[in-house]
Amino acid sequence: MPSSYYCPAPLVSPHLGFGIDDWKRIHHCIMEKSSGLYAGHALRHVDGLDQESSVCLHLGLTDYRTFVGTNLNPLWEKFLIPSEDDSVRCQHTSSPLGNGAIVETSDNRILVLQRSYNVGEFPGYFVFPGGHSEPEELGISDHQNDKGLTQAADLNRKVSQEMFDGIIREVVEEIGVPAESLTDPVFIGISCREMNVRPTAFFFLKCNMESKEIYQVYSRAQDGFESTQLYTVSRDELRKMALRMPGCHHGGYTLYELMIQTVEDARQSSVSTMIA
DSSP states (O other): OOEEEEOOOOOOOOOOSSOHHHHHHHHHHHHHHOTTOOOSEEEEEEEEEEOSSOEEEEEEEEEHHHHHHTTTSTTGGGGOOSOSOHHHHTTTSOOBOEEEEEEEOTTSOEEEEEEOTTSSSSTTOEEOSEEEOOGGGGTOOSOOOOOOHHHHHHHHHHHHHHHHHHHHHHHHHHHOOOGGGBOOOEEEEEEEOSGGGOEEEEEEEEBSSOHHHHHHHHTTOTTGGGEEEEEEEOHHHHHHHGGGSOHHHHHHHHHHHHHHHHHHHHHHHHHHHHHO
């Protein structure tokens, strides 16, 4: 399980050659064209540390107004600082941490959604179920600088748990399956799309329902309006569909393939050891 370090430091705005009025005008223009764009708070991805048996994520707080003004800004590349360190390179972008789920059914199919044409980002594209964790679920609505060590440790633990609770919530709301039909999520990595550097944390889950059962509940999904169609596909079909996914979700597909290959390699190694 990845641990999370919540950092209350606010986003710093650089000098980009245009003023706050220009920023507001761009924000207003994008929001006018994207009525389906979410407008609440989100966890901001700063960086991560890959440790021997765990992953530590450095997170902060952002909102979708700042996301629209930075990552979705037509001039988004001007917010980047030349660096191979993402925490430096993206320090002036909102970079809300999304989440995505690779869900495998009991008949060995993978769930893929086609996004509605009324959503703000990538309308009509194929995506995995997902969205983002909700800071409000933890009572976080602003930057909190007055937390003692005990309170900060408790908050970090809750943020870590919310990452897992949040992806289950997204699958339940977007697909319509009951939470008890899903296994505990396995964190498989973070993908960052090249265009506008949007990061997404991906998880692998299994569902104990067959494809035909899932199609039936999908029609009653709480957030079914965000997608127009559900697909249950094989690995070969998924490989083709991944070419028509946003960059971060194509990266999620790659993480899934790496996970499968790692499991297969470990199994073969175990068999070879037993034979020897």
